[in-house]
Amino acid sequence: MKREAPKSHMPSLITALLIAMLPHFVDLPAWIILWVLCAWSYCYVAVKYKLPLPGKVVRSALTVLGVAFVLSGSGIRLDGTAYVGVMCIMAGLKPLEIETHRDRMITVFLAYVIIITGLFKSESLTVTLYMFVSVLVTTAVLVRINYPVKAFRETMKLSGTIMLQALPVMLILFLLFPRVHSGFWGMSPSSVGKSGFTDRLSPGDVSRIVLDDSVAFRIFFEDEIPSYDRRYFRGIVFWKFDGESWTRGVSAPLNMRPVGGDNKVNYRITIEPHHQKWLFALDLPLKAPRRAFMQADQVIRSRRTVREKLTYELSSYLDFHTGELQRWEKSALKGQAEGNPKAQELALQWAGAQTEPGKIIESALQFFVAEGFEYTLNPPEMRDEPIDTFLFETRKGYCEHYASAFAFLMRSAGIPSRLVGGYLGGETNPYSDYLIVRQSDAHVWVEVWLEKTGWTRIDPTAVVAPERIRRGIENVLSPDEVPGFLQKGRFGFASNYINDFLMWWDAVSTSWDMWFSAYSFDAQKELLKKIGVDIDSVKGLAGVLAAALSACLVLGLLIATALVMRSRRKKDPVKAAYLVFCQKLENVGLGRRPSQGPADYARMLAAARDDLKPWAAAVTESYIRLRYAETADKDSVKQFKKLVNEFKP
Amino acid sequence: MTLSQSGSNSPIMEAAEIKQIFQTIVRNVSEIVMGKENQVRLALTCIFAGGHLLIEDIPGIGKTTLAKVLAGCLGLEFQRVQFTSDLLPGDILGTSIFEQATGTFRFHQGPVFTQVLLADEINRATPKTQSALLEAMEEHQVTIENTTYMLESPFFVMATQNPFEYSGTFPLPESQLDRFLMRISLGYPEREAEARILKGKNTKVLIEDMSACVTRKDVIEIQDRITRIHTSDAFIAYLQNILEFTRTSSHFYIGLSPRAGLSLLQAARSRACLDGREFAIPEDLQFVMPHVVGHRLKTKDDMSQFKPADLNRLLMEIPIP
Known part of the structure; x- marks a missing residue:
């Protein structure tokens, strides 16, 4: 099946993936990097010149092949490197099948997961700062695909605001999330040891x-x-x-x-x-x-x-x-x-x-x-x-x-x-x-x-x-x-400044390491003890877990209720039903832009697929009448809902 | 070609009928002003909304023809004033002249006492003269020596200015630009349309041969209907989103005023009515918005005005509630 590349957001999604994956390029096998870059370049070119994208069969074959290569390369040991390798293979292929909004969202979440894998490598200040930048970019892309044509600056601003809002949560999790004894999730940073003394x-x-x-x-x-x-x-x-x-x-x-x-x-x-x-x-x-x-x-x-x-x-x-x-x-x-x-x-x-x-x-x-x-x-x-x-x-x-x-x-x-x-x-x-x-x-x-x-x-x-x-x-x-x-002048005229800077950076990241690694499992235990929780005893631990779980549950329920209430208050049933209609079409790759009017959208649908024409006309006509003409009575709203429910694109 | 007979006979026109009339007018006008259907639609939307139209373009592109043809099609009186730097307010509004026979002053009406007025190159006249006209546009009346003369309804001003020639002009200040409901530009005709212009009959002859599609009464009735077009809460919310966007986004020097909001509403109603509906939908706003707000907004970067294409792109950023 040949299909034309959808044009939306490909460059931004690829940018997010690239920035997330960049730290891994240092120690990924060259063929994976090549694989990823080839797939992305093709996607980019295909979108630009409207070339066909590979179909399901080719994509599945590529996936199986890539994963098999990675696993055979790592000797079928499922360690951090193999995990990152598989992620990167997938990230390379993912843009090839982006079609709907859902695909784009999944791609963004994939970028987030790849960012986290950066912790497999190191927890140093440089890596941490870089991760913040990648999260900023990825969130900006997330904003962009959900709220398309906002200006770049405003997108970044919104992304930054979201990150700042997340900061307190991050600190709380840092302090209270159970610390593991070594490395991230027990995974040791997998950088290969430098030369040094052997026996x-x-x-x-x-x-x-x-x-x-x-x-x-x-x-x-x-x-x-x-x-x-x-x-x-x-x-x-x-x-x-x-x-x-x-x-x-x-x-x-x-x-x-x-x-x-x-x-x-x-x-x-x-x-x-x-x-x-x-x-x-x-x-x-x-x-x-x-x-x-x-x-x-x-x-x-x-x-x-x-x-x-x-x-x-x-x-x-x-x-x-x-x-x-x-x-x-x-x-x-x-x-x-x-x-x-x-x-x-x-x-x-x-x-x-x-x-x-x-x-x-x-x-x-x-x-x-x-x-x-x-x-x-x-x-x-x-x-x-x-x-x-x-x-x-x-x-x-x-x-x-x-x-x-x-x-x-x-x-x-x-x-x-x-x-x-x-x-x-x-x-x-x-x-x-x-x-x-x-x-x-x-x-x-x-x-x-x-x-x-x-x-x-x-x-x-x-x-x-x-x-x-x-x-x-x-x-x-x-x-x-x-x-x-x-050699003293290795950076030319700027040597003094660069050497000074390198020293300064070493000092800063060393104190970061000290601070970061100082907050170990033991330190966390101390902190919890201070607020009256002893996680050494089984009873204390169970209490903490129960309290944390119920707190999460209550908070989650509160947020969910608030969201539901808000959306109920904001959306009238006609609009809600219409959005269901749009969502159904979105799932087959015929999404509505948020700024697209209903009549305009119906024209687009009719032009895209002949079989949709009567449905689009019927739904749109009712929708426009119910939402923009004189106030609607309950029966016609019910009918409209029924019409939308029956619709299958 | 008259086809509004049925319409003018029955007291109230059907919505679909208005659409038909509108389409006929557009078709008839487009037979003479070729290849400019969209602009013709916008101009008609503007007239029926009771607003005035500013056309920015170079000379010879067909502005005068458009004005004449519109007036002819709508069965309205037409006057044209060429604005020059020595034009005085009295030359437009009229003057009182002493009549020796009666020994009294008698008011002689100026060209403003018409239904369609073409103010050619409005920016060549002095601000005093400009403001005399603009006041008449806003108030639909003329006051001379303490006597107020009402202008006939409908009263529609089509002003033109050349955006590329500035020497010896008095550019209209923003507060005055606001008086125009819409601003459009015609632009060069497409190749095919131009071929038809070049091969076709003399436009003068065509205009003389033209007959009205509707009567003055029809125009007034449609104008009246437009004010009663229903705008739902959802529609108003979208309009407010647009206004809000111009006030908060970083693209604009200053956002739209509530008056601009009312203008948008009126223009969108007009479009809805001419499209044969009794209520306005978001597409109506999208259709008129670039032409209604183009001359009321300035870019933040260099204070230049927005082109319709820019505004259309910005519209894509505003979700429809």
Whole structure:
């Protein structure tokens, strides 16, 4: 069946859908985006040039095909992505079948649902603000299709007014609607984790992470922010070296070792989802935060994978002493210096000349200074015996090369040592007192065990590129190596303003996150307790539910009654019956514009379908007589109603 | 061609009969003024509503012909005054002249004492002269030296002005524009109609040969009927919606006055009656509205006047209750 495209409101409906769906374009498969855009473009062109739209069969086939593709793509796992994918496929096809007012209304509601799915992605301020804009636009479209040719400005104004009126309801729902423990409706935001540390560290890994400017975590210090070179954020400790890569290697026990220390710092960290379990902490953390545990090498692991923003509070010692070398640590170090014979030889040479571990460490550091090592993001490739190649041939590397080589040398010389991966430095936000640590701050250093101080941090990068640990990598790399986002003039003349703005925005959205996530299930419970409702007890909960339900019911009934009363008062029975007649025709795609007079409408109907002509004439004649001529008596109104009831378009 | 005989014989005309008469008049006028049926309908609606008509157009488009033909068809007297900057009020209204034979002043009627008056290029005369005419239009009477002379009924003024020529003109102020029930423009004829004009007989001859379709009495009777056309609450509500819209919407500099509302009502009644009904429906309002309010409204943006097409579009925004 070919039918001509109806011309009304297609561009506005497509705009609403597009704005609602735009945030998903970032992580939707390209073919879905293409699918949607193709369908919409065709709709637009078809409406403009009056081309035929696909019939029912084609539409059904497309629907089945699209949904099948999405489901097969997601491995028939019904997660958030698949859900959004199916929604988008539908939203792409929906405009193809828009014919009646009802279709248009459904399309608008589809846009609303798609807007809500934005919460699957994130609850950040940016997303929330964007959602407000989409709701504004969609509501404007809703106004437009119900009250067609109002001026654009007035439509937007009305839409804005509706949103403002909804604001109190929104706040009440925000406060009282049962909070779920994590994410929206228990769905975790499904953004894919950025690169970050994994439990395996190979040469080149860190230099890759450094190229990413996304935020790793933010830290709010209770007091002063420590100086740059003391801001080592500990993540993973690597024990096992296989000649090339470092791995975690041990399952460190849970028992807390006695740690002595000084310069205690209290702080709170908000970590971005990285889809691992590591939690980062300022060196050296005292104990694990809630819902996490600490291993004996001061590695903190969350009990759950970090799939959404997580905030935890910690205390750390800036100066510390970890005590005795423990038994499991000794076994973890046993027989690990293998391969790379030249490096082993060098280390043994130092160990032969000195017995004092401090002296050996000094020799090694001295070696890096004296032999002209270079600090670079793009070292030449090192294939076999990478440490030998690095130490004696290329002599160019990034922090992981230095740390790896240094730890290897130490082990060969008989000094217990391990690699620590984490972040160094971070950037203070001038608009608010917190520190932003980005992936580009990723760093690797070494810890050696010394009699006097226990596990002691030695950062070989400090001797090769001392500025790195004082001010950050952009100050040590050669200008053409500095990643684009760290270059000072990356936005041209407006750089200062844009950088300032980005900082300001980060401060604003961070405090939004704090405020938003602070109102958790527990906070809600507190609030309810304050107004005398205890939802911990079954009785209290039942009471709340009953009260809420009955309140909704009463309110709904009141509103419904008011609406019915109003419409009764306003509409006379003749008009009501006529509207029924119009609605019947609307259902077959022959709707009446609100501004269309009855005689005019009858002419339109007669022109559209021959079989409607007698009905249109009869109904319209009676309607005009009853509504516009002298007052009607009850019988003729009854007859008119009967006539309308009998009518079937 | 007279066909109102039956109508004028019986005291009260049937509604359907009026429609027939109207259609005949339109047909007859359109035989001479070709391709302008809609404007002819509007002009007739205006006459029967007892209003006056302002035609804005360039010269040579057939304004005078239209006026003459209308007068002829309706069996009314016709006068034409070419307005110039040196025209005095007395040249329109008439003057008292001293008669030596009797030794008294005698009033000599001016061209305003007629039934259809064509005031050509009304904006060329001075405001004083303009207002003399406009007063006569409003009051249907002329007062000269403390003596009031009633004008004959029906009295219909058709004024024209050239919207493209402004040098040496005195544009009518808004308060005066208000006196005209409708404003229309004729526009160029369509190609076919123009071909017929070019091939057809001399219009002068045609007008001379023309006979009236109705009598003066019929016109007065129809005018009287129009004032009694029923307007239901629903219809009035729609009219009020229109007035309300012009007062609240951001398109208009100032909304319509209650007088404009009355004009709309009268024009819509006239349309209803000529359409053979005894009650007005929303379509009547929609038909006359662009021409009744076009010269009474100004756009908010640049204070220019609305074209009928703009107003028709705005009408689509006003729901019918």
